[in-house]
Amino acid sequence: MGQDPLFLLTKTPISRGQWRLAVGVLVALLAALLVTAPFAQVPLENTEGLLLVYATAVFIVELITAALLLALVSVQRSLAVLALSIGYLFSGVMVLPWAVSFPGVPALVNLSETGLQTTAAIAMIRRLGFPLFVLAYALLKESGPNARPPKGWQQNIIFGSVTGVVVIACGLTWLVFTNDDTLPRFMQDAQKVSAVWNFVAATAAGLSVAGLAVLWTRQRSVLDLWLMVVLCTFLIEICLLAYLSSGRLSVGWWAGRVYGLISSSIVLFAFLSETVSNYTRLAHSVSAERRAREARLTAMEALSASIAHEINQPLASIVTNADAGLRWLARSDPDLSEARAALTRIVNDGHRSAEVIKGIRAMFTEGTQDRVPVDANRLIKEVLNRSLSEVKLARVSIRTEFDERLPLVTGCPVQLEQVISNLIANAIDAMSTITDRERVLRITSALHGTDEILVSVEDSGTGMAPNSKGRIFEPFFTTKPDGMGMGLMFCRSVIEAHGGRLWMSDNEPNGAIFHFTIPSANSPATINLTHDHRWKVAP
Structure with a gap:
């Protein structure tokens, strides 16, 4: 308890790939600036209508970003994240009066024209307010226990913050709209800024640089990285608006607005990317848990x-x-x-x-079953002796061919007995419907290679259907009306746990042959056999 989840954007460490992506974004933005700079002073007349589209986009993006940050506040109880969320909310709310007061726009929406300095004054509030809130975030994020209020504080502070931002924004807007005559002379006319505005631009740039410096020294998370990209984009926007453009509605001015929209969207895209990443990890985790x-x-x-x-x-x-x-x-x-x-x-x-x-x-638990040297021929004979009554009842003839020079194998006698017993029982069942030829059960043992024994169990029954051959070792697959489909899977699991192999082939002209191999007691395969002989159920 008390530990912040590592999957939050404010806690996720920065990876090398994210650094590369951030640097790539900045390089692309700088390249776009170099392409735009030669045309920055070209005027674009009668484009005021686009400002409403631009302002709406910024408002929506920053409002969503503020909501996501406030959601983080409810989880982390962090004053630093709260300050950042207020910054985005304040900037988003203030963009609406900025747009509707812009010269030429009020006439488009049937409003009265405002004063010459009104739009610039609101722009100043946004321009200085946002980097101040980012700087506050950077300073508060490592300020100790005071930055983390007690539990239960979130709902009241979030509601109070949102209400306060809306009230302050409305109050500032009212003051600016009703006191145009007393505002500083930011604009020479409807198009060109005055020297006073250059001071505003320089101050905003200075706050952005200060925020970058603090974030650079304290950056710990993905959010810190993308906030640095935001401030760099913000600086490019200031450069275009204040120094490269020829005034409002020029190519440079509109390029600055595009950078402003990009700057507003970066943290939102970071949130979306991290959300998709977390969802992917969650989906993989749920899928893995379901498979397990x-x-x-x-x-x-x-x-x-x-x-x-x-x-x-x-x-x-x-x-x-x-x-x-x-x-x-x-x-x-x-x-x-x-x-x-x-x-x-x-x-x-x-x-x-x-x-x-x-x-x-x-076979299902840790550890090993006790293994001892086993005489395979003797084991087969013991199983046959126990099965004699079944063999006689089924009118089956037994033929054996044992290599008496077989080496011993190391294994669990009980499990190996069950394998041989299952194979014999299956062979007898396969011949139960045969009436036109002799029912013959043939069992052979021989040396296979230099360090394995090979045991084969043959029958003269009906053989295996082609569409069943690939599935006979699957769990719960059976060709018998009353079968459970576990015998052959059990046999294969036992043989493979002993380091051997079990397979089937056709017996010409009729029937099937099941073969299995087991390494001899002195073979490397037996000596190096793993100690984990649990039954591996195939997915």
């Missing part, structure tokens, strides 16, 4: 589905053995040895279920 949340939900769904999928086989075995045990006990002469064997198998399946759940959870 979806990934977590997918991971939880995958965890739940995987546990349900992988625990189904040992649970089915438990039910089968429990039924067998009940039958042995229900006989007129109970066979206790057979019942005891069935109960032993139930206990073993229960322990295996717990190990399966433990192995799946380990």
Whole structure:
């Protein structure tokens, strides 16, 4: 609490790109000045009507800028930002009486002509007032606790400031309009300024230079940088209006007005740019958060589905053995040895279920599952022995071809058992509808390269449809009516966590072959295997 958000324009540090952009803007403005200077004294007659358009644009721009700065005040409770917002509000309000009092403009809007010095006097107030407020901002921005009033102060001070600016602007306008005879002689005639006005221009330039100097020594934020650009543009405007032009409504005078509009707009464009940047960052952040949340939900769904999928086989075995045990006990002469064997198998399946759940959870959590040297051939034979009843029931012939010289692999036996069990169960399911040929399950193991083993599980079933081949490893994708779509994803995740690879190919003339490789215990891939074996759910 008590810390200002870093994304505010007054707190965002200046980047190199922003420095380059600011320098580029100033170079472009100076280049435009050099192009305009030779034509500055060329008169442009009958252009008074454009002043109303110019004044309206300045009024809207400065009013919006003041509103955005006041919004910052409500967040930061900063007197410095308040002073700057008042400066923009005051300048914007005063531009309206300046425009409607300009010689020739009152007749366009059915008003009475004002005195000769009225417009120049209002221009003087704007010309000296704005750099004074910028200087006040620069001086207050690091003046310590006094520049940061207590919380709850914002609403009253903002309302009071806006009301005060409007009242002061109206009061000054009334005084200027009703006392033209007592005003200093700023104008010689309706077109040319007097020497007194040169003093006003010099004073305004001096205040701008002072503001630049203070901002340069105290600049910390993007707002400070663009305020320096504003003051530089303001100086160019003064140069064109007071020294290069031949008087009102000349090329130089109108060029100065264009610079004035640019000067009024710079901070607004900085606000808009920073707002777009913040919105982009927010959109990226929200999108990243949504993806992360979806990934977590997918991971939880995958965890739940995987546990349900992988625990189904040992649970089915438990039910089968429990039924067998009940039958042995229900006989007129109970066979206790057979019942005891069935109960032993139930206990073993229960322990295996717990190990399966433990192995799946380990894929989603930090750390590693305990890994030990594993004989792949022995592991395959154990899974086949447990699957014999299913194989016989499905009328499937088993053919094996093991390379007995295979090196050991390092892995989690429970997870690798589940992979082999899933592949065998899938092969049996794929052949369940075959009636016109022999149902053959062929399992082979061989050395792959110099430091990997290759295990292949073949079936003579219906094969895989072309449009399904690219999706069979996706979560929740299945070609079975009652499938969950988690088995092959689980298998691939396990194999990849062991540093291997799982893929499918067609079995000619019928069926499919699933191959997987695992590095041997002494291969570099196993030795350097990462310690983070969590299941990576694809986005």
